[in-house]
Amino acid sequence: MVAVFALLTSAAVAQEKLPVIVPYNYLDIRELYLDTSNHHTAMRPKLHTDTSAMYTEPYTTKRSWVHRKLFDEHLLEFRNEDYNVFIDFLPDFQIGKSKDGSRTNWLNTRGASIQANIGTKFYFESYFYENQGKFPLYLDQYIRKQDIVPGQGGIKSYSGGKAFDFNMASALLSYTPIKYLTIDMGYGQNFIGDGYRSLILSDIQFSYPYLKLTANLGKVQYTSMWAQFMDKHSKNFATAYDDLGYYKKWGVFHFLDWNVSKRLTIGLFDAVIWPDADSSGRKRGFDWSYMNPIIFLRSAEFSEGSSDNALVGLNAKFKLLPKTTVYGQLVLDEFKLKEVFKGKGWWANKQAWQLGVKSFDLFNVKKLDIQAEYNAVRPYTYSYKSTLINYEHYNQSLAHPLGANFQEVLGIATYRYKRWYGRGQLLYSRYGDDPNPATNYGHDISKPYTTHPNEYGNYIGQGVKTNLYYAQGTIAYIFNPKYNLRVETSLAYRKLSNSLNKSDDLIFNIGLRASFRQFYYDF
Template identity: 85%
Template structure:
C-alpha cells in the first residue's frame, strides 16, 4: 500500500504541468488547528479526521521575503524546501524529535532520538499527497517500558528492536496519504496511517492511538449530509504461533469496514451514525479467506443486520453527536453498542454481553473572554468485555492496541484539558482520572483486557464497570512550548507529568520531566 501510494503520487507530480487549478495547497486539519471549524458560525463536519481543507494562509509570495535572510526564513517561517507554482506546491521538511528527561524521582534517565522527514504536495485543489517517515531510538519511563515490553509495540509507533543492550528500543514509523477530490461531492483517499471518528479527545468509535494501517476511504458530500465508507487492513500480533508457522505471510491479518453518516441537522446540531465489521483474513488452521468482497457494499448497517442473522464476524454500531450550546461552546457525545439485547439491558442483572460504551464532553473556546484560552472536559465509560471477541483474530484491535480507547474496557474516565496560545507560545495542561477493574492474573478475565476471549468470562450475570481488581489511575501533565516554525510545528518544549496507580496488588508513582526540540503534528497518547 505504501509503495503504491508513493508511485501514484510521483506520477501525479510529474503531470503537474497539465493542471489548470490556481488555488492554495490542500492540507489536513490536525487537533492543533481544528478549533476554527468549531468556532465558525456555520456547522461543519468535524467528526471524521483527518479532514482536508484549503489552506488559505499559503501564498505564492510573502510580503517580507526580501527583508529576511534565507536562514531566518527557513528556520522561522518556511518549509526546508519549497517548490511553489501557480498549479502545484511541494514542501519537504526534516522532522527532529530530540528529548531528554528524568523519571522515578530522577533515578531513571529517559530520552528520544528521532530523525524524520516529510513531503507534502498538491496539484490544484484536486490532488493532495503526503508521506512521513521516522527512525527512532528511545528509553521510556518505567510504566511505558513495561507496556512496550509486554505488547512489543511503542504506543502508536510500531514494533520494537532492542537497543543499547536491551535498555532502550529501536523502532520506526511511517505514514502516507493520497487524496483525490474530483468535485465538491466526492473525495477518495488512500492511505497508510490512522483515522479518528469523534469530537472528543478520546474516541470510543475509532481512535488514532494505534500503529499505521493501510486503508481506502470514500467520502461523499451532499447538502448537509456527509457519508464516509472506509476499508482497512489490520494486524494481529497476538497470534504468534500462526505467524511463525506462516512466516512468509507476516503477522496474521484481519480486515475492517467502517461506515459513518454525518448529518448537520441545523446550524447547531449534528448527528452521526456509525457501523463497523471486523473479519479474519484466515482461520486458525491457515485456511485463507482474504478480503470479503460482499463488504464492498457501502450501505450503512447492511452487514450489521446480517450479523443478527448469524454472521460470525464482529460487528459494532454507534452514534456520535454534537450540539453548539453557545457560539464558542460545543457539547458532544458517543454511544457504541458492541452487543445489544433489549431484554438484558433493561433487566438490570449485569449480563456479561451487555457490551456498550458511552462518552459525554464539551469544548469551550476563548473562555473568560481570553483569546486562545480553550478548555475541554470529557467523561468516558466502557462496560466489561466491550471490543473483545472469541479471538484476537477478530477483536477490535490492531497491532496489540485497541482501535478505540487505550484503557481497553471495564473502566470509567474523567479528564480535563486546557490549552493557551500567545503568539508563538503554547501551553497545555491535562488531568485524567480513571477507575477500572484489572485482572488478578493472566488467566482470569474480568473484561478489561480486550485481547482476552470473552468466552472466558467467569460470571454470566453481575458484571459491572470496575469489577475485578479495583484500580485507580491519576495522570497529570503540563507542557509549555515555543513554536520556532509553525509550518511543521518545530518547537522547544518542556513537559512535567505525574502518574499514580494504586490497587490491592500494585502501587506506583512516577514523576516525569522532559525537555527537547520537537516537530510535526503527531499526537501520542501516553496518558494511560
Template identity: 85%
Template sequence: MKHFLWIIGTLLLFSNANAQEKVPVIVPYNYLDIRELYIDSLNHHTSLRPILHIDTSAMYTATPTVKRSWVHRKLFDEHLLEFRNEDFNVFIDFLPDFQVGKTKDGSRTTWVNTRGASIQANIGTKFYFESYFYENQAKFPTYLDQYIRKQDIVPGQGAIKDYSNGKAFDYNNASALLSYTPIKYLTIDMGYGQNFIGDGYRSLILSDIQFSYPYLKLTGHLGKVQYTSMWAQFMDKHSKNFAAAYDDLGYYKKWGVFHFLDWNVSKKISIGFFDAVIWPDADSSGRKRGFDWSYMNPIIFLRSAEFSEGSSDNALMGLNAKFKLFPKTTIYGQFVLDEFKLNEVLKGKGWWANKQAWQLGVKAYDLFKVNKLDVLAEYNAVRPYTYSYKSTLINYEHYNQSLAHPLGANFQEIVGIATYRLKRWYGRGELMYSKYGDDPDANTNYGHDISKPYTTHVNEYGNYIGQGLKTDLIYAQGTIAYIFNPKYNLRLETSLAYRKLSNDQVKTNDVIFSIGLRSSFRKFYYDF
C-alpha cells in the same frame, strides 16, 4: 523508497520556484487550528479526521518589509524546501524529535532520538499527497517501558528492537496519504495511517491511538450530509508469527469495514451514525478467507442487521453527536453498542454480553473572553468485555492496541485539558482520573483486557464497570513550548508529568520531567 524519490524528483524537475503562485495550498487541519471549525458560525463536519482544507493565506506570499536570511526564514517562517508553481506546490521538511528527561528520584534518565522527514504536495485543488517517515531510538519511563516489553510495541509507533544492550528500544514508523477529489461531491483517500471519528479528546468509535494501517476511504458530500465508507486491513500481533516457516507471511491479518453518516441537522446540531464489521483474513486453522467482497456494499447498518441473526463476524454500531450550546461552546457525546439483548438490558442483571460504551464532553473556546484559552472536559465509560471477541483474530484491535480507547474496557474516566496560545508560546495542561477493574492474574478475565476472549468471562450475570481488581489511575501533565516554526510545529518544549496507579497488588508513583526540540503534529497517547 524508490517510488518516493521518483515522485520528489519528478516534481522538482518540472517546478519553477519563481513562478507566480496561483494554486491554492491544500493542507490537513492539525490539533492546533481545528478549533476554527468549531467557532465558525457555520456547522462544519468536524467528527471525521484527518480533514483537508485550502489554505488561502499561503497562496501569495507578501513581500516582507525586512529582508531575512535563508536560515532565519527556514527556522521561523517557511518549510525547509518550498516549491510553488502555477500548477502545484511541494513542501519538504526535516522533523527532529530530541528529548531528554529524568524520573522523580533521578535514577532513570529518559530520552528520545527521532529523525523524521516529510513531503506534502498538491496538484491544483483536486489532488493532495503526503508522506512521513521516522527513525527512532528511545528510553522511556518505567511504566511505558513495562508496557512496551509486554505488548512488544511502542504505543502508536510500531514494533521494537532492542537497543543499547536491551536498555532502550529501536523502532521506526511511517504514514502516507493520497487524496483525490474528482468532483466536489466525492473525495477518495488511500492511506497508511490512522483515522479518528469523534469530537472529543478520546473516541469510543474509532481512534488514532494505534499504529498505522492501510485503508481506502470514500467520502461523499451532499448538502448537509457527509457519508463515508472505509475499508482497512489490520494486524493481529497476538497471533502466531509464520515468518520463519512461510517466507515472511508475518502475523495474521484481519479486515474492517466502517460506515459513518454525519448529518448537520441545523447550524447547532450534528448527528452521526456509525457501524463497523471486523472479519478475519484466515481462521485459527490457517484457512484463507481474504477480503470479503460482500462488504463492498456501502449501505450503513445493512450488514450489521445480519449479525444479530448469528453471523460469526464482529459488528459494532455507534452514535456521535454534537450541539453548539453557545457560539464558542460545544457539547458532544458518543454511544456504542457492541453487543446486547434488549430483554437482558431491561432485566438489569448485568449480563456479560451487554457491551456498551458512552461519552459526554464539553469544549469551550476563548474561555472568560481570553483569546485562545481553550478547555475540554470529558467523561468516558466502557462496560466489561466491550470490543473483545472470541479471538484476537476478530476483536476490535490492531497491532496490540484498541481501535478505540487506550484503556480497553471495564473503566470510567474523567479527563480535563486546557490549552493557551500567545503569539508563539503554547501551554497545555491535562488532568485524567480513571477507575477500572483489572485482572488479578493472567488466567482471569473481568473484561478489561480486550485481547482476552470473552468466552472466558468470570460471571454470566452481575457484571459492572470496575469489577475485578479495583484500580485507580491519576495522570497529570503540564507542557510549555515555544513554537519556532508553525509550518511543521518546530518547538522547544518542556514537560512535567505525574502518574499514580494503585490497587491491592501494585502501587506506583511516577514523576517525569523532559525537555526537547520537537517537530510535527503527531499525537502520542501516553496517558494510560
C-alpha cells in the same frame, strides 16, 4: 489531539498566494467550532480549502535564507501555479528524568516528510521516522509486555536491551474528482469523534492501510472505509503463509454525519471486523460482500451466515452557546434490550458512552480553551472470541487505550499567545484489572469473552479495583508553524494503585521537536 494530517487548497495563483498545503492540526479546528456554520468536525483526517490559518504573515523574501527556513518556510519549497512540493526534516530530540532523577529518559528521532499537490484534485503526503528511545518505567514495562511502542509499532533491542529501536511511517494519496467526492488511499490512522478520546474509532494505534470514500451532499457527509489490521498476538501463519508474517484481519466502517441545524449534528456509525484466515491458516481474504457502501451492514453479515464482529455507534454535538459545544458518543457492541431492562449485569451487554464539553476563549481571553470529558466502557466491550476478530490492531485497541471495564474523567486547558503554547491536563480513571492472566473480568480486550467467569452481576470496575491519576503540563515556543518546530518542556505525574501494585512517577522532559504527531501516553 490527532496524528499528522494535511489539507489540500485551491487558493488564487498569485505569486504570494499560490495553493499551499496546510497540516490539519494547525488549521485551527477551534475555528470550525466557532464558525456560525455547523461544520463536519468528527471525521479526521480531513481535507480543507482554507489556508488562512497557516499563512498569517505576509510571504516575503526580504529575510535571510536562514531566518526564513527557521521561522517561516518549509525546508524545501517548490511552488508553481500547477503544483506545490514541500519537504521537511522532522527532529524529535528529548531528554528527561523520572521520579528522583535516578532514571534518564531520552528520545532520538530523525524524521522526514514530503507534501505535494497537483492542481486542486491530487494531494500526496508521506512521513517516515527512525527512532531510538528510553522511556519512563511504566511505559518501558508496557512496551516490553506488548512488544510495541504505543502508536509507533514494533521494537528492536537497543543499547544492550536498556532502550528500543523502532520506526514509524505513514502516507496518503487523495483525489477529489468532483467537489462532492474525495477518494483517499492511506497508510495511517483515522479518528471519529469530537472528543479527546473516541470510543468509536481512535488514532492511538500503529498505522494501517485503508481506502476511504467521502461524499459531501449539502448538510450530509458520508464516509465508507475499508482497512486491513494486524493481529500481533497471534502466531505466524502455518508454513504455507510464513512469508506473510502475523495474521491479518479486515474492517469496514461507515459514518453518516448530518448537520441537522446550525447547532446540532448527529452521526451514525457501524463497523464489521472479520479475519483474513482462521487459526488453522485457512485463507478467507477480503470479503467482497462488504464492498456494499450502505451503512448498517449487519443484515449483510447475517445473510452471509457469518459470525463476524459488528458494532454500531452514535456521535453527536450541540452548540450550546456561540463558543461552547457539548458532544457525546454511544457504542453498542452486543445488546439485548430485555437484558438491559433486567438490570442484572448480563456479561454481553457491551456498551460504551462519552459526554464532553468544549469551550473557547474562556473568560473572554482569546485562545484560552478548555475541554472536559467523561468516558465509560462496560466489561468485555470490543473483545471477541479471538484476537483474530476483536476490535484491535497491532496490540492496541481501535478505540480507547484503557480497553474496557473503566470509567474516566479528564480535563484539558490550552492557551496560545503568538508563538507560545501552553497545555495542562488532568485525568482520573478507575478500572477493574485481572488478578492473574487466567482470569478475565473484561478489562483486557485481547482476552476471549468466552472466558468470562460470571453470566450476570458484571459491572464497570469489577475485578481488582485500580485507580489511575495522570497530570501533565507543557510549555512550548514554536519556531516554525509550517512543520511545528518547537522547543518544548513538560512535567507529568502518574500514580497507579490497587491491591496488587502501587506506583507513582514524576517525569520531566525537554526537547527540540517537530511535526504534529500526538501520542497517547496517558494510561
